[in-house]
Amino acid sequence: MTVVAGALPLSLRDRWQAIRNRLLASPRFQHWAAAFPLTRPIARREATALFDLCAGFVYAQTLSACVSLDLFERLAKRPVAIATIAAEADMPGEAALRLIRAAAALRLLETDGTTARLGPLGAALRGNPGIAAMVRHHALLYRDLADPVALLRGESDASLAAFWPYDAASEDRAGTYSALMAASQPMIAAEILAAYDFRRHRRLLDLGGGDGSFLAALAPAAPLLDLTLFDVPTVAELARRKLAAAGLAGRSRVCGGDMRRDPLPRDADIITLIRVLHDHDDDQAMAILRNARAALERGATLLIAEPMAGTKGALSMGDAYFGLYLFAMGSGRPRRPAELFAMLSAAGFTAARRHATNQPMLASVITARAA
Numbered sequence: 001m002t003v004v005a006g007a008l009p010l011s012l013r014d015r016w017q018a019i020r021n022r023l024l025a026s027p028r029f030q031h032w033a034a035a036f037p038l039t040r041p042i043a044r045r046e047a048t049a050l051f052d053l054c055a056g057f058v059y060a061q062t063l064s065a066c067v068s069l070d071l072f073e074r075l076a077k078r079p080v081a082i083a084t085i086a087a088e089a090d091m092p093g094e095a096a097l098r099l100i101r102a103a104a105a106l107r108l109l110e111t112d113g114t115t116a117r118l119g120p121l122g123a124a125l126r127g128n129p130g131i132a133a134m135v136r137h138h139a140l141l142y143r144d145l146a147d148p149v150a151l152l153r154g155e156s157d158a159s160l161a162a163f164w165p166y167d168a169a170s171e172d173r174a175g176t177y178s179a180l181m182a183a184s185q186p187m188i189a190a191e192i193l194a195a196y197d198f199r200r201h202r203r204l205l206d207l208g209g210g211d212g213s214f215l216a217a218l219a220p221a222a223p224l225l226d227l228t229l230f231d232v233p234t235v236a237e238l239a240r241r242k243l244a245a246a247g248l249a250g251r252s253r254v255c256g257g258d259m260r261r262d263p264l265p266r267d268a269d270i271i272t273l274i275r276v277l278h279d280h281d282d283d284q285a286m287a288i289l290r291n292a293r294a295a296l297e298r299g300a301t302l303l304i305a306e307p308m309a310g311t312k313g314a315l316s317m318g319d320a321y322f323g324l325y326l327f328a329m330g331s332g333r334p335r336r337p338a339e340l341f342a343m344l345s346a347a348g349f350t351a352a353r354r355h356a357t358n359q360p361m362l363a364s365v366i367t368a369r370a371a
């Protein structure tokens with residue numbers, strides 16, 4: 001190791017990285033790598049990756065315009081002339097063509113310059129209505145991120161924080177965020193139900209269960225399971241109505257309160273925390289885990305399902321997307337499975353393990369047993 005005054009000591013790895021980074025920053029090396037046949041594909045891929053980072057906001061706004069104009073639903077029925085889209089969207093034909101060509105370049109649509117058709121990514125988006133709901137919701141996030149450094153310094157007020165008023169959820173506010181969660185819950189529930197068999201349990205308590213969308217999705221997959229939901233009182237009221245409307249009133253029970261400190265129903269043999277822990281800073285997350293542990297008999301199960309940091313194949317989803325999303329929200333962070341294992345152990349759980357999900361970008365699943 002070399003010690004430089006005022007700087008951290010340099011390891012072998014640091015020195016190798018310094019050489020690599022000098023090379024990558026050199027216009028001569030970049031030019032050579034792009035021209036040499038063996039390195040050309042890598043040079044193009046890396047240049048495109050960097051360009052995509054520069055242009056990400058433009059891509060996202062192209063998608064946002066398509067969602068606002070409901071183009072995916074419109075084009076799912078049949079191809080439509082671009083002139084018709086322009087008239088319906090109240091914009092000049094040239095502008096509509098510009099948007100449709102942009103969306104076609106992003107594989108959201110397809111076009112021959114006169115007619116617009118649904119593209120493969122637009123078709124996939126239709127399969128999960130929660131994605132369009134998130135795209136609409138991103139207007140808030142991107143407003144907060146307009147000056148990211150000011151946000152990180154705490155110099156700007158984030159509107160996202162007001163969108164999630166967990167501690168003071170009026171009926172109106174709770175209804176808005178619960179509707180967003182309900183729209184995206186089917187794709188999450190599909191991942192969890194494919195990863196874990198709930199039929200081995202008798203009574204499930206869904207902590208922070210929202211408006212009951214997860215329980216409604218779970219009910220047919222585990223017909224003998226008794227269902228309990230716990231959420232803040234305003235959301236619990238929404239869940240009561242939703243579960244009754246789904247014909248589950250006889251099979252379910254709903255409780256309102258604060259999952260960090262209020263006593264929880266004690267008769268469950270499995271507690272689920274779905275998209276809940278990552279919302280909370282470490283002390284609050286530990287309070288939730290300890291409260292859950294206190295409600296379980298020894299040997300009972302805790303299941304955590306949420307997007308996790310450090311997820312292979314979905315790294316940008318964790319520390320980049322949810323890292324900044326939750327920062328703007330004002331609490332919580334995406335955690336690595338190893339961090340969750342340590343927290344689970346400190347809260348009195350044992351035998352923590354991961355269960356593979358098909359789309360880890362959407363959710364990873366961990367279970368543990370009450371020790």
Ligand SMILES: CC(C)=CCC/C(C)=C/CC/C(C)=C/C=C/C(C)=C/C=C/C=C(C)/C=C/C=C(C)/C=C/C=C(C)/C=C/CC(C)(C)O
Pocket residue numbers: 124128131134164275276278279325329359
């Ligand atoms: C047969 C042919 C034509 C081809 C064969 C090739 C082939 C196999 C193609 C695959 C086709 C296919 C099955 C595609 C499937 C695509 C899927 C499943 C795409 C899913 C995309 C999901 C996305 C983009 C999800 C986005 C989710 C977001 C942005 C979630 C945000 C969540 C937030 C903000 C949550 C907030 C809650 C809080 C506060 C953090 O607790």
Ligand SMILES: C[S@@+](CC[C@H](N)C(=O)[O-])C[C@H]1O[C@@H](n2cnc3c(N)ncnc32)[C@H](O)[C@@H]1O
Pocket residue numbers: 166169178181182185188207208209210211213214230231232235257258259260273274275276279
């Ligand atoms: C991100 S939502 C997830 C909802 C649902 N589990 C889902 O995946 O769709 C987090 C939920 O936790 C609830 N919540 C937040 N803080 C809470 C607290 N202290 N006590 C009870 N519920 C809480 C919220 O009201 C909200 O319904």
